[in-house]
Amino acid sequence: MTKLASKKIFLFIAGGILLLGSLSFLLINYTGLFTRSGDYEVGIDSSQFVLVERPIFKFGIQVNGLDIKESRVKKNQRFADLLDGAFVPATIRRQLALLPKASFDFRKINESKKYTVITKNDSVKTAVALVYETSPIEYFIFHLKDSLTVEAHQREVKTEEKSVSGVIRSSLYETIGEMKISDELTNKFVDVFGWQIDFQHLQKGDRFKLIYEESSVEGEPIGIGKILGIYFEHANHPYYAFPFNQGDGLDYFDERGSSLRKALLKYPIEFTRISSRYSLSRFHPVIKTFSPHLGTDFAAPTGTPIRSVGDGMVLEAQYAVNNGNYVKIHHNGTYSTGYLHMSKIAAGITAGVRVRQGQIIGYVGSTGLATGPHLCYRFWKNGVQVDALRVALPPSKPVEKNQWKKYDEVMVLTMLKLQTISFENDSSVIVAAH
Numbered sequence: 001m002t003k004l005a006s007k008k009i010f011l012f013i014a015g016g017i018l019l020l021g022s023l024s025f026l027l028i029n030y031t032g033l034f035t036r037s038g039d040y041e042v043g044i045d046s047s048q049f050v051l052v053e054r055p056i057f058k059f060g061i062q063v064n065g066l067d068i069k070e071s072r073v074k075k076n077q078r079f080a081d082l083l084d085g086a087f088v089p090a091t092i093r094r095q096l097a098l099l100p101k102a103s104f105d106f107r108k109i110n111e112s113k114k115y116t117v118i119t120k121n122d123s124v125k126t127a128v129a130l131v132y133e134t135s136p137i138e139y140f141i142f143h144l145k146d147s148l149t150v151e152a153h154q155r156e157v158k159t160e161e162k163s164v165s166g167v168i169r170s171s172l173y174e175t176i177g178e179m180k181i182s183d184e185l186t187n188k189f190v191d192v193f194g195w196q197i198d199f200q201h202l203q204k205g206d207r208f209k210l211i212y213e214e215s216s217v218e219g220e221p222i223g224i225g226k227i228l229g230i231y232f233e234h235a236n237h238p239y240y241a242f243p244f245n246q247g248d249g250l251d252y253f254d255e256r257g258s259s260l261r262k263a264l265l266k267y268p269i270e271f272t273r274i275s276s277r278y279s280l281s282r283f284h285p286v287i288k289t290f291s292p293h294l295g296t297d298f299a300a301p302t303g304t305p306i307r308s309v310g311d312g313m314v315l316e317a318q319y320a321v322n323n324g325n326y327v328k329i330h331h332n333g334t335y336s337t338g339y340l341h342m343s344k345i346a347a348g349i350t351a352g353v354r355v356r357q358g359q360i361i362g363y364v365g366s367t368g369l370a371t372g373p374h375l376c377y378r379f380w381k382n383g384v385q386v387d388a389l390r391v392a393l394p395p396s397k398p399v400e401k402n403q404w405k406k407y408d409e410v411m412v413l414t415m416l417k418l419q420t421i422s423f424e425n426d427s428s429v430i431v432a433a434h
Helices: 003-029 090-097 172-179 183-193 401-419
Strands: 066-072 114-120 127-133 138-143 149-154 158-167 207-217 220-234 237-245 250-253 273-276 279-283 290-293 296-299 305-307 312-320 324-330 335-345 360-364 374-381 384-386
Touching: 158 172, 183 207, 183 220, 183 237, 207 401, 220 401, 237 401, 312 335, 324 360
Parallel strands: none
Antiparallel strands: 066 114, 114 127, 127 138, 138 149, 158 207, 207 220, 220 237, 237 250, 273 296, 279 290, 296 374, 305 360, 312 324, 324 335, 335 360, 335 374, 374 384
8 A cells, every 4th residue: 555545544534533523522512403492491490390299098098198006906995095196076976976886896896906097197186087907807997087987898818828848856846836837727737637646746757748728918827728738747657638528518538538537626725735644643733642633734825715626515614613714515425525724714605505616615724723824624425534635536427439539539639739849858847838
């Protein structure tokens, strides 16, 4: 290439760079070349802008600028007490006093229930609304702004299928605490196998898989639904439980179609520690002598609900010096049960009342001859006290022949689901929630 040609190329490149630089300068400093007047204003008064606050709703009420007070009903509080500190016009208070039970029964105001008071942010805290929650699902809104209106609402309940697996490294009582399984789920689990497995004498290495339904409201669990399948391995022996309804309600059966249920539940309270068993000679911790102890003691915190182990009629519900507050129930011509040392007997439980299996009849306490909170559970067979945990009860009826095809389908599907749940690492207590 000649020197002249090289010089021409150099001048061409330099000219291009100069042209690009000029265009960039014009774009940056002279926007008017490409825009109309008014597109870019200088010195706009910011006071012309209005900040729009995003609306916030609670219980369907817009609460922007309002005060919200959440609390729980205290002992002996009445409905009117919930509005203490808020201004409610006299006309609305009169309307509340005349509110018919069909709209709201003020007897539903119970201790520990959640309520919310919404007021204006003024000097007297004028009441806008009160929301009372009778349960995690049901709540009532009392609109108090102009005139009284009452609305009943129900939150959406979501039911999910869940599963859990675990390995026993000590007792089930201790393992449950480590695994943080809910009392409700544990209770239902133990009830299914109550007469097949002695849960007070499990062995290290016993393990289980459990499929169940859990109900939740707004992401918070509120209860356990049906048990959908169980595999329990005890002393290297497998036990299965499959749910099936053959026309008279849900029951649980094994792989041979035999019922796992008995006429009576094995445990009268949520699964807990047995502190003293049935004995013909036991040293009594209060009277300091050896005497027969014809019951089974379940250690549990004061206030733990006690349930009837079966359908029946209440024979006695009263206080006695030795028994404290106690209830005795006659179930049929063969079996009766007794529940001693209650902190209190449940409302409505009196002699002559019929109760259902699982119904709450009282609460654990330490009344009578008791050194601490526990339930003394007593069991009579043909009028003679026997060991409740050793008595043999007749099972419910097995799967009927004409139901076997449907039951087999349920059993196979449940077994496949149980097989997909792993025990994870067997070297320590494991909970695998799915």
